[in-house]
Amino acid sequence: MDRHTSIRTPGRQIVRVAVKDESELVVRGIQAMLAPYAEQVAVLPDRSDHPTPLSDLTLYEPTRHRGTATTGGGIPRRFPTRMVAYSWDCSPEMVSTEMALGAAGFVSKWLPARRLVRDLLQLAEGRVVVDAWDGAPEPQVETGMAFQLTQRETDVLSLIAAGQSNQDIAQQEHISINSVKSYIRSAYAKIEVTSRSQAVLWAIRHGLLLPTDAARDAARVAHR
Amino acid sequence: MELLPQSREALDEYVATVDDVEHELRVIERWAVRTVPECVAMSVTFLDDDVTFTLVASPGPGAAAIGEVSAMTSDDRNEVPGAAGDEAVLDEEWWAEMARSRASAGIASTVSLPVVNHGRVVLTIDLYASTAHAFHGRLEALAEALGASQAGAITNADLGFETRRRAEEAPGRLRDQRVIDVAVGLLAARECVDVDTARSLLFDSAQRAGIDVVQAALVVHALHQG
Numbered sequence: 001m002d003r004h005t006s007i008r009t010p011g012r013q014i015v016r017v018a019v020k021d022e023s024e025l026v027v028r029g030i031q032a033m034l035a036p037y038a039e040q041v042a043v044l045p046d047r048s049d050h051p052t053p054l055s056d057l058t059l060y061e062p063t064r065h066r067g068t069a070t071t072g073g074g075i076p077r078r079f080p081t082r083m084v085a086y087s088w089d090c091s092p093e094m095v096s097t098e099m100a101l102g103a104a105g106f107v108s109k110w111l112p113a114r115r116l117v118r119d120l121l122q123l124a125e126g127r128v129v130v131d132a133w134d135g136a137p138e139p140q141v142e143t144g145m146a147f148q149l150t151q152r153e154t155d156v157l158s159l160i161a162a163g164q165s166n167q168d169i170a171q172q173e174h175i176s177i178n179s180v181k182s183y184i185r186s187a188y189a190k191i192e193v194t195s196r197s198q199a200v201l202w203a204i205r206h207g208l209l210l211p212t213d214a215a216r217d218a219a220r221v222a223h224r
Numbered sequence: 225m226e227l228l229p230q231s232r233e234a235l236d237e238y239v240a241t242v243d244d245v246e247h248e249l250r251v252i253e254r255w256a257v258r259t260v261p262e263c264v265a266m267s268v269t270f271l272d273d274d275v276t277f278t279l280v281a282s283p284g285p286g287a288a289a290i291g292e293v294s295a296m297t298s299d300d301r302n303e304v305p306g307a308a309g310d311e312a313v314l315d316e317e318w319w320a321e322m323a324r325s326r327a328s329a330g331i332a333s334t335v336s337l338p339v340v341n342h343g344r345v346v347l348t349i350d351l352y353a354s355t356a357h358a359f360h361g362r363l364e365a366l367a368e369a370l371g372a373s374q375a376g377a378i379t380n381a382d383l384g385f386e387t388r389r390r391a392e393e394a395p396g397r398l399r400d401q402r403v404i405d406v407a408v409g410l411l412a413a414r415e416c417v418d419v420d421t422a423r424s425l426l427f428d429s430a431q432r433a434g435i436d437v438v439q440a441a442l443v444v445h446a447l448h449q450g
Contacts, residue, residue, distance in 0.1 A: 093416070100413035102448065163406040163445065165399070166237050177236045184239050196402065197419040200409020 014039065015124040018046035018055035018081065021064055030059075037117045056124045059086035059107075062098050084123055090132035096205040104128060106207070110135030130207030153187040154208060156180060160196060161203035225253055225266060225279035234394035237402070238275060245277070253279055255369040256351050260362055264330055265352035267387035271345060275398060278391035332356045334382045335363065337372035345376070350387045400438045407441035410448045 019027050024045070031043045044053040058081045082104035087094060090108045098106050105123045107116060110133055119129045149157070152173065159169045166180045173180070184199075193199050227235070227246070235246055242248055249268055256263050264281040331352045339347035349370055353359060359366070359379060367374035404426070412422035430440035 096413050097416060100410065100448070161406070161409065163402065165402065166239070178244070181239050182243075185243075195419065196405035197408040197412065197423065200406050201412045201419055204409065204413040 014042050015057065015120055016042050016044060016053070016055040017120055018044045018053050018058045019086075020046045020058050020060040021048055022061065033113045034117060037113065041117055041120055055081050057082050057084050057104070057120060059084050061085075062087050062094060063089065082123060082126075084120075084129075090134040092132075092205050095130055095132050095207060099128075099130065099204055099207070106130045106132055108133050108135070132207065147190050149187055149190055150183075153183050153190070156183040157187050157191075157199060157203050158208040160184065161200045161208060225257075225264075225281050228278045228280065228388070228391055230392045230395050231277040231279070234275060234277060234391070234398055237395065237398045238270075238273070240270065240273075249277055249279065252349060252370060256349075256366065259366050259369050260351065260353055260358050262353040262355045262358035263351050264354045265385065265388070267350040267352075267391060269348040269350070269387065269390070271348065273401075275394050276387050276390040277394070278388050280388075330354055331383060331385055333358050334380055334385075335359045335366070336378045336381060337367060337370060337374075338376040339370070339372045340376075347372075350382060352382075352385065403438055403445070404441045407444035410444050414448075 019030055022030075022045070027043065027045045034041050034043055044055060046053055046055070046058060060083055062085045083102075085094075085098040085103045085106040086109060087098075087106070088109045090106075090110070095106050105119070105128055107119050107123075107129065108131060111119070111131060115131065115133075119131045122129050152175075155173060156169055159172065164172070166177055166184075170177050170180045175183075188194065188199060191199070191202050193202055227249075238245060249266075252268060253266055256266055265279065267276050267278040269276040331354070333353045333356050335351050337349045337351070338345045339349065349372055351359070351366070363374050363377050363379075366372070367377065408419050408422045408426055411417075411426055412419045415422060415425065417425070426440055426444065427437055430437040433440065
């Protein structure tokens with residue numbers, strides 16, 4: 001099997017990705033980079049002075065669309081597609097800000113083609129993806145590993161950030177309520193927070209977000 | 225004693241610094257009953273989180289549940305001392321007496337004991353007994369057993385078992401708190417501020433908008449989900 005087609009799901013439609021307000025140089029560069037994956041991803045220019053193309057995802061450069069706090073941030077909102085931040089700046093502050101502003105995901109401009117395509121396909125499926133690799137030669141350590149969080153602690157933090165109750169988390173993770181509380185306490189200690197609000201902020205800043213649907217469901221049950 | 229169902233539900237959602245809150249409640253219960261055998265109910269309030277848990281003894285056969293308020297029937301009127309038939313139904317004082325009587329079913333005396341840690345009251349333990357003089361001469365022993373302050377003890381201030389009502393509200397209160405806490409975290413990330421500032425922003429915004437802070441928090445949730 002061809003290396004480039006190995007990540008393609010049979011029968012999947014081509015994901016149309018618009019690139020918002022970038023120069024011809026950049027758009028053509030991305031098109032050329034992703035040309036080997038043409039069966040999976042189509043890259044389209046999306047300029048403010050032209051009709052909006054139909055697309056599944058829209059990549060935007062955060063610094064180009066930065067607003068102010070009072071205007072509610074800079075994500076272009078007038079298109080009904082999933083907006084994905086696409087930036088050279090992969091600092092936690094940048095990722096945190098864009099995700100908090102409502103971006104469907106954050107992908108680094110340092111990413112190689114294959115990894116970018118993988119992320120785009122997942123985003124098109126409705127998942128939240130944060131891939132903020134900054135091009136450093138050493139592979140980036142996963143957030144959970146960097147703070148020595150176990151997988152379960154990482155999962156529990158994600159679900160807390162999505163507003164889920166302990167009962168919901170226990171059911172979803174197939175563990176007892178006391179285990180949930182135990183994971184919460186140990187995770188809080190490792191990331192050095194003392195409250196749920198701090199844990200939510202930490203989770204956002206470190207990309208521990210749930211897929212949108214799950215987050216929406218969680219918020220729905222949060223105030224049952 | 226048994227936990228109220230609402231206290232059981234609240235315990236599931238309550239994450240405290242101690243590992244097992246129910247175990248702590250059981251330890252307090254054990255010492256309380258050992259010192260005052262007539263103790264029939266107990267409430268513990270964690271003041272930092274403003275959450276109350278209540279345990280009550282099972283009523284004997286035919287007895288009213290401890291502290292339970294029940295709907296009044298025509299038969300009830302005849303159970304109240306001094307009730308005088310149909311004329312009494314129109315007597316406001318009679319109804320007030322009836323309400324007091326029913327509200328504190330099985331409870332004849334109470335004591336509230338504060339627990340102080342590093343100069344600060346962190347817990348309040350409320351005990352309820354079935355006899356009027358159950359706590360007489362036992363306060364010192366109780367305070368010592370429970371690590372509470374005898375000087376701050378207040379007797380018979382809650383014959384209406386108000387803490388039970390607070391315990392019944394605890395699950396809803398914790399749900400609201402979760403909605404607010406998560407919204408504060410989302411807001412902090414969105415506005416690039418710390419959580420204390422975000423909390424102030426949320427409460428100020430709710431006040432300016434003339435809405436409940438939980439409603440404001442739900443708006444933040446909705447904004448986050450686009």
